[in-house]
Amino acid sequence: xxxxxxxxxxxxEVGTSIADNLAESHxxxxxxxxxxxxxxxxxxxxxxxxxxxxxxxxxxxxxxxxDADMLIxxxxxxxxxxxxxxxxKTVGDVFTVARVKRRNLLATWRGSEGxxxxxxxxxxxLLTAEAIFRISGVAGARDVDTFAGGLVxxxxxxxxxxxxxxxxxxxxxxxxxxxxxxxxxxxxxxxVPTGDTRLAGGDRVVVIGSPDSVTEFAEAVxxxxxxxxxxxxxxGGSEVGFQTARTFEDHGYAPRLVExxxxxxxELAEDLPRTTVLQxxxxxxxxxxxxxxxxxxxxxxxxxSDERNxxxxxxxxxxxxxxxxxxxxxxxxxxxxxxxxxxxxxxPREETAEEIIRFTRDGATEKVAMLEHDRAEVLEVELxxxxxxxxxxxxxxxxxxxxxxxxxxxxxxxxxVTPRGDTVLQAGDHAVLFAETDDVEAIVAVI
Amino acid sequence: VSRDVDWRASVALxxxxxxxxxxxxxxxxxxxxxxxxxxxxxxASIAITVGVGLVLEQLDDDPDLGTxxxxxxxxxxxxxxxxxxxxxxxxxxxxxxxxxxxxxxALFESTSGFTTTGATVLGEISTDRHSHAVLMWRQLTQWLxxxxxxxxxxxxxxxxxxxxxxxxxxxxxxxxxxKLTPKIVGTARALWLIYFGFTVLYVAILYGLHLAGMAPxxxxxxxxxxxxxxxxxGGFSPxxxxxxxxxxxxxxxxxxxxxxAGVNFALFWHVLQGEVRxxxxxxxxxxxxGASAVIAAVLAVLLFGxxxxxxxxxxxxxxxxxxxxxxxxxxxIASLLNSTGYATADFAKWGTxxxxxxxxxxxIGGSAGSTGGGVKVVRWLVVLKTIxxxxxxxxxxxxxxxxxxxxxxxxxxxxxxxxxxTLLYVLLLFGSAVVIAxxxxxxxxxxxxxxxxxxxxxxxxxxGPGFGSLGPFGSYLNFSPVSKLLMxxxxxxxxxxxxxxxxxxxGGLDRS
Numbered sequence: 018x019x020x021x022x023x024x025x026x027x028x029x030e031v032g033t034s035i036a037d038n039l040a041e042s043h044x045x046x047x048x049x050x051x052x053x054x055x056x057x058x059x060x061x062x063x064x065x066x067x068x069x070x071x072x073x074x075x076x077x078x079x080x081x082x083x084d085a086d087m088l089i090x091x092x093x094x095x096x097x098x099x100x101x102x103x104x105x106k107t108v109g110d111v112f113t114v115a116r117v118k119r120r121n122l123l124a125t126w127r128g129s130e131g132x133x134x135x136x137x138x139x140x141x142x143l144l145t146a147e148a149i150f151r152i153s154g155v156a157g158a159r160d161v162d163t164f165a166g167g168l169v170x171x172x173x174x175x176x177x178x179x180x181x182x183x184x185x186x187x188x189x190x191x192x193x194x195x196x197x198x199x200x201x202x203x204x205x206x207x208x209v210p211t212g213d214t215r216l217a218g219g220d221r222v223v224v225i226g227s228p229d230s231v232t233e234f235a236e237a238v239x240x241x242x243x244x245x246x247x248x249x250x251x252x253g254g255s256e257v258g259f260q261t262a263r264t265f266e267d268h269g270y271a272p273r274l275v276e277x278x279x280x281x282x283x284e285l286a287e288d289l290p291r292t293t294v295l296q297x298x299x300x301x302x303x304x305x306x307x308x309x310x311x312x313x314x315x316x317x318x319x320x321x322s323d324e325r326n327x328x329x330x331x332x333x334x335x336x337x338x339x340x341x342x343x344x345x346x347x348x349x350x351x352x353x354x355x356x357x358x359x360x361x362x363x364x365p366r367e368e369t370a371e372e373i374i375r376f377t378r379d380g381a382t383e384k385v386a387m388l389e390h391d392r393a394e395v396l397e398v399e400l401x402x403x404x405x406x407x408x409x410x411x412x413x414x415x416x417x418x419x420x421x422x423x424x425x426x427x428x429x430x431x432x433x434v435t436p437r438g439d440t441v442l443q444a445g446d447h448a449v450l451f452a453e454t455d456d457v458e459a460i461v462a463v464i
Numbered sequence: 465v466s467r468d469v470d471w472r473a474s475v476a477l478x479x480x481x482x483x484x485x486x487x488x489x490x491x492x493x494x495x496x497x498x499x500x501x502x503x504x505x506x507x508a509s510i511a512i513t514v515g516v517g518l519v520l521e522q523l524d525d526d527p528d529l530g531t532x533x534x535x536x537x538x539x540x541x542x543x544x545x546x547x548x549x550x551x552x553x554x555x556x557x558x559x560x561x562x563x564x565x566x567x568x569x570a571l572f573e574s575t576s577g578f579t580t581t582g583a584t585v586l587g588e589i590s591t592d593r594h595s596h597a598v599l600m601w602r603q604l605t606q607w608l609x610x611x612x613x614x615x616x617x618x619x620x621x622x623x624x625x626x627x628x629x630x631x632x633x634x635x636x637x638x639x640x641x642x643k644l645t646p647k648i649v650g651t652a653r654a655l656w657l658i659y660f661g662f663t664v665l666y667v668a669i670l671y672g673l674h675l676a677g678m679a680p681x682x683x684x685x686x687x688x689x690x691x692x693x694x695x696x697x698g699g700f701s702p703x704x705x706x707x708x709x710x711x712x713x714x715x716x717x718x719x720x721x722x723x724x725a726g727v728n729f730a731l732f733w734h735v736l737q738g739e740v741r742x743x744x745x746x747x748x749x750x751x752x753x754g755a756s757a758v759i760a761a762v763l764a765v766l767l768f769g770x771x772x773x774x775x776x777x778x779x780x781x782x783x784x785x786x787x788x789x790x791x792x793x794x795x796x797i798a799s800l801l802n803s804t805g806y807a808t809a810d811f812a813k814w815g816t817x818x819x820x821x822x823x824x825x826x827x828i829g830g831s832a833g834s835t836g837g838g839v840k841v842v843r844w845l846v847v848l849k850t851i852x853x854x855x856x857x858x859x860x861x862x863x864x865x866x867x868x869x870x871x872x873x874x875x876x877x878x879x880x881x882x883x884x885x886t887l888l889y890v891l892l893l894f895g896s897a898v899v900i901a902x903x904x905x906x907x908x909x910x911x912x913x914x915x916x917x918x919x920x921x922x923x924x925x926x927x928g929p930g931f932g933s934l935g936p937f938g939s940y941l942n943f944s945p946v947s948k949l950l951m952x953x954x955x956x957x958x959x960x961x962x963x964x965x966x967x968x969x970x971g972g973l974d975r976s
Contacts, residue, residue, distance in 0.1 A: 279864075286864040287873040295862040308862060 022046070022085045023377065024111075025064075026071030026101045027092030028054050030346060031116060031141055034366040035089055035373055036064050038391070042458070043377060046080045071101040074108070082109045089114045089373060095122055099133045106134035114373055118142055118256055120263075137376060141369040146260035148368050149342050150268065152361050153246045153315045155232060156340075157239025159221065159361050162386040163228070164397040164449045165428035170228040171199070171386060171395045171449070174238045178218030182238060188212035195435050196226035196234060199425045199451035202389055207453055209423060223388060225395065225425025225449055227433050246314035246340070250275065252299040252329045254285045257344050257365065258319035266291045273308070275299040299329050302336065311336040318343040318359075323350050330359040348390065367391075378461055383447060393453045395425065396461075402444045404464040412438035418463065419456035425449045469968075473527035474536040477624070479520025481541045481617055482548050486513035491604055492552065495685075496597035505555045506597060513548050529627040535964045538614055538634040542578065542956055545613055549574035549605050556598045563587045564594075568945045575952045577605030578613070579959035580835060582699025582805035582928025583951070585941040589704040596685060599702040603692040609959070610696020610835040611659040611729070612636060619652035628652065634964045638832020638840055639882055642730045658732050659695060659835075666721045667691035670714065679714045694718060697725045697836045699805025699928040706936055708808045712791055715808050719791075719798045726752060726802025728833035747870040748831050748842040755841070756801055759825050764793035766818045796822060802830035803837035805928025805936070812935025819931060823918070826927055837926025837958055839889055846874055846882045888962055889924065896920040896954055900947050907944040919943070923951040924958040 021043060025036045028049040036045050036058075045064040048071045049055050058066040069076030071090060082088070088105045090098035095117040102113035115135040117123055126138040151161040160173040176183050182190045187198050187210045201208040202221040208214060216222065224234055249265055251258050254276030265272040266289060273293045276282040282296035297304045299320075310316065316333040318326035323345050330341040345351050345362040354362040367387055375385045375396075383397040400407050406414050411424055426449045427434040427442055434440065442448060452460050486509075493506040529537065550570035557565030564570045569585045576583045591599060608616070614635040618628045628648035633641040644651045670687040673679040682690075686702065693700045703709040707718055727749060734742035743749055767789040792809050799806045800822055811822055828844060830836015849867045857863055866873045897920040904911040911919075911932075918930030919940070929936040940948065957965045 276864075282864040283866065287866045290868065290871055294864040296864045297862045304862065 022081060022087075024048060024077070024080045024082065024085045024088045024105075026088065026090040026098070028058055028066070029091060029093055031366050031369050032089070032091035033058070033062065034348070035091065035370055037062050038370050038374065039377060040064050046085075048076055048080050072097055072104055074104055077101075077105055077108070082111065085109055085111050087112045087114065087376065089116075091116045093118075095119055099135060102136075103134035112136050112376060114139065114376065116141055116369065120260070137373075139369055139372045140260075141365045142256040142260045143264075144368040144372060145257050145344060145363055145365040146264045148363050149261050149317055149319075149344075150264045152342060152363065153249065153317070153340075156235045158235060159355070160386070160388065161231075162384075162395065164384055164386075164395070164426070165433075165447045166431075167228070168428045168431070168433050169225060169397075169426040169449045170231045171223065171225045171425065172231050172235065173202075173221055173223045173388060174235065176216060176218055176220045176222060176238065180218065180238060181240070182216050183218040183220075185216055186212065187214045187216065190216055192237075193226065193230040193233060195433065196224055196230040197423070197425045197435065199223040199225045199395070199423045200388075200393060202392075207393055207421065209421060221389070223393075223395070223451060225423075225451065226435065227426075248313045249273070249315050249317065250310050250313040250338075251317040251319055253318065253320035253326070253344075254278070254281050254294075255319050255321050255344075258317070259285060259288070261317055261319055262289050262292045273310075273313075300325070300332060302332065305332065305336055311338060313338050315340045315342060317341075320344075323347055323354075327354055327357070327359065330354070331357070334358050351390070378457075381464075382461060387454075391454050393421070393451065394457055395449060395451050396457070397447055397449050398461065398464060400442055400444055400446050400448055400464060404442075404444070406442050406448060406464050407444050407446075408441065410439050410441055411436055414442075419452070419459050421451075421453040421456045422460055423451040425451055469532045469536055470524075470528065470530065471533075471536060472524040473529060474533045474540060476521050476524035476527045477529070477537050478540045478544045479517045479523070480621065481517075481613060482520060482544055483514055483517025484617065484620075485545055485548060485608075485613075486510045486517065488604060488608060489513065489552070489601070492597040492601040495600045496595065499596040501595040502552075502556050502597045505552055505595075506601075508555055509551045512551050516548060527623075529624075529630075531627075531630060532968075534627050534630040535634055535968055538631055539960060539965050539968060541613060541617075542960060545605075545608075546571065546575040546578050546952070546956070549578060549601075552598055552601050556595060562594065563941055568948050569941070572940065572948045572952055573602065574605060575955050576923075576928070577602055577698070577700060578609035579926050579955040580606050580609050580693075580696045580698040580803070580837065581923060581926040581955045581958075582606070582693070583922055583930075583934075583940050583955075584700065584928075585939060585948070587939065587941060589702065591702065596702075600685075600689060600692075602700055603689045603698075603702065606696045606698030606700055607663070607692035610698065610725075611656055615652045616656055618649060619656050622649070625649045635960065636833060637830065637836065637961060638728070638834075638842060639846075639878060639885075640832070642728075642833060644730055644733050654733050655729050658729050658736070662721070662724060662732075663691050663695050666694060666717075669717055673714060673717065679711055682710055682714055690718070694721045694804065694806070695725045695835060697722070697802050697804040697830060697834070697926070699799070699803075701806065704937070706807045707795070712787070715791055715795055718806065719794050722795075722798040722802065722804045722806065723753075723756065725804065726756075726798075726830035726834050726836040728831040729835075730833045745870065747845060751845055752802075752831050752841045755828060756797055759801065759821060760793045760797040763797060763818060763821045764789045766815070766821065767793055770815075797825055800927060800929075801825040801828050802834065803925055803927040805922075807929060807936030810935055810937050812929075812931050812933075812938065819914075823921075823931070826918075826921055826925060829925060839886055839925075842869070843882045843886055845869060846879060847886050849874075850879055850883065885961070885963065888966075892954070892957075892962070893917075893920050893924055896924065896950060899950055900943070903944055903947045903950075909942055909944065919947075919951065920954065923954040926955060926958050 023043050024046045025032050026048045028047050036047050039045050040063045047064050047066045055066045055068040067080050088111050090101040098115040102115045105111050114137045117140050123140050126132050155161050158172045162171045198210045200223040201210050249272040251274045262272050262274045271291045275295045277298050286294040316338045318329040320326050326343045330343045333341045340360050342361045343359045351362045375382045381399045386395045424436045428447045489510045496503045496506050553564040553570040572585050612635045614631050618624045667687045674682040689702050731743040795808045829838015829840045832840050832842045897917045901916040915932040922930040
């Protein structure tokens with residue numbers, strides 16, 4: 018589906034973020050119930066805001082549902098989102114995306130594709146939780162994502178000044194056969210690394226390769242930090258905090274979860290059999306020391322306010338927790354947080370947008386991961402016969418494409434192919450590419 | 465009793481229950497006709513029972529049951545059937561030397577029957593002393609009480625189904641009612657059918673052994689009589705030597721059926737639906753089975769080590785010491801843990817070590833939804849897990865930890881109810897032991913501390929035999945009428961799990 022006209026129902030945080038993201042290349046209509054939000058939206062974003070209920074057929078018609086290519090239901094109410102999708106399906110041939118909070122709805126939908134008239138269902142809280150889990154499992158990583166059904170992993174690391182790799186060239190640093198240095202972010206610039214590129218402290222390096230090689234790379238970069246974070250403390254029993262604990266539980270961990278409200282703590286303890294729920298204020302240093310939170314491998318701040326998350330992360334660093342991952346709702350804060358001491362800031366909107374954006378692209382795009390606030394992307398594309406990458410060695414194919422492209426890895430019928438200059442990709446291969454966001458449209462068009 | 469209770473409605477329905485009780489007396493009447501003894505007793509009993517029922521029914525021709533009326537109905541029904549159940553004993557005993565000619569004794573025996581306790585005041589248990597029909601009636605009362613008189617009534621009387629869930633909850637053992645089918649009538653029928661099915665199977669196996677020549681004295685009369693008292697965890701036997709009167713092979717057959725009687729019958733319904741896992745994964749069943757096995761093993765070791773000097777005296781030890789130790793241990797635990805009360809040996813004469821094991825087992829009780837008495841396995845599970853939680857949170861004060869049974873969170877309010885029930889049970893148990901001891905001293909009846917406590921435990925837990933002179937081959941006959949009436953009360957509230965009866969007295973309506 019190359020979406021031209023997109024209707025976004027619900028202009029909450031996620032809805033607005035998606036609308037903003039799509040507004041550049043698509044016609045976006047936003048349906049929102051709250052008149053004051055509609056008013057704000059009119060001036061803030063280049064979209065057409067309509068005031069009304071997204072489950073109301075008359076409102077959807079006004080938004081042009083008959084001609085729409087895509088409807089993204091992103092209100093705070095699961096049922097409303099599903100009903101909006103179902104309603105849209107009755108009139109138009111529209112690709113529907115529903116955002117839900119509850120995992121059981123997601124499970125039902127996964128169990129019978131197309132259920133509720135929903136073509137794609139995402140849970141931003143669950144996506145955030147999964148991102149936190151992935152990142153926690155790779156020492157020192159700022160971002161981690163998997164591609165090609167788990168065969169390929171992408172990770173972004175910041176090189177410390179004292180890191181052994183700082184000062185080496187890429188050729189010297191690249192000691193892993195199944196790993197590709199995809200990009201180096203230095204200050205505001207994006208460098209496409211060649212063998213001669215000299216790495217420096219403070220560089221953010223993006224590597225793509227087999228999960229094992231990425232893990233080994235992580236060990237080399239973050240000396241002394243553990244890859245297998247066993248002792249995990251989650252602060253805040255918000256929906257994200259709950260889903261994070263759940264995700265850790267699902268992978269065999271027994272995390273600790275701190276929640277201040279006694280009733281919510283009880284509810285969490287009932288729903289999380291393997292998690293130890295502690296009821297206290299996590300900004301209480303005595304409590305953190307009494308519970309030996311300082312021994313934790315990772316602390317995840319998942320409170321509902323960004324400011325409190327920052328406070329918790331800084332406290333954690335102060336008492337000596339190895340690593341802090343913080344949920345940051347406001348994308349503006351992400352960099353700031355990472356500058357002042359949060360090791361990794363995870364933004365739920367970005368995680369959700371990554372999932373939804375791919376449907377607005379060419380149908381061959383399987384997965385998208387956004388880096389550095391969508392300055393660059395790592396995407397997985399299924400190659401066909403006409404693709405510019407197919408049928409000739411990469412050393413010939415790549416120069417014809419926009420400069421920023423790096424083929425990081427590829428998968429061929431379930432096995433990993435590490436691309437080098439003489440590699441010839443075939444139709445049906447899944448290529449995992451790095452590219453600057455500005456070049457993505459042009460690249461996707463030819464491959 | 466609270467002022468707002470429409471007692472007429474409850475009593476009128478008690479009349480209906482009593483009226484239907486007359487139908488069940490046809491069973492001993494048939495026995496009476498076969499053996500040509502006490503025919504008139506049962507004809508008269510049926511007439512009196514129907515008469516009482518009809519008179520009570522006149523109190524309200526359109527009874528309407530609310531919550532309180534339902535509680536009153538359940539409590540009174542059990543009292544009423546126990547009273548009416550004395551009629552055959554009194555009529556048959558009139559003018560003879562039978563101990564049951566005494567109304568207090570008759571009430572004790574009848575209550576002990578319906579509540580599936582199995583404590584007896586019969587002086588001499590034998591068909592020479594009492595007619596086959598009277599002894600069969602004694603067995604039948606246990607079978608009726610096992611799965612529950614009210615559950616049976618709900619299964620057959622549509623007018624009770626309206627408030628059936630409330631009624632069943634008040635009667636069924638365990639902290640909560642498990643509905644199996646959308647309609648409560650269906651649940652009541654399913655439970656009774658499973659109960660009936662197990663009974664038929666059991667009788668068939670016992671009588672089959674007799675026909676095969678492996679159990680000479682297990683004739684049809686004995687097979688049916690024991691069929692009536694095994695699955696309800698009753699414990700009455702028309703044989704003075706209880707199950708010790710039969711060969712080891714028979715005893716081995718009895719053991720699994722006693723075990724089954726202590727399992728939640730709702731689980732068998734799931735097994736019949738093909739969901740065997742529901743039974744195997746049930747935390748209460750696993751604990752019950754595990755506890756039975758471990759305690760029996762400990763007892764077997766003690767017996768093998770010589771805790772029972774006169775093992776050979778009873779129970780036909782023909783298979784050697786090992787087999788005998790195993791069988792005696794398995795039998796006594798299967799019998800006492802879930803409150804059946806059969807015996808194959810006079811454990812009152814065993815060593816202190818073995819008796820202590822038995823006393824411990826008696827505290828456990830059957831499963832919720834079984835026919836067993838006592839505190840119930842699931843309550844002990846919750847109590848233990850709650851204690852563990854308390855200890856844990858003492859050391860880790862910030863931790864929030866719900867109590868779980870097989871992953872399912874137990875509601876805090878339910879925990880409070882279970883704690884209150886268990887405490888009340890223990891309190892009543894020891895309080896009554898004191899009263900029994902004092903009352904016995906008053907009349908000059910020589911009683912040891914263990915005997916007094918076991919009398920209280922055996923009646924409130926619906927177990928039957930106690931220790932000392934109250935052992936499996938002993939009798940409760942020598943207690944004073946006051947003690948016997950107290951024990952009747954204990955059996956009554958023990959069967960209804962205390963709360964419905966006390967709730968009516970206190971006026972509150974909470975149920976653990």
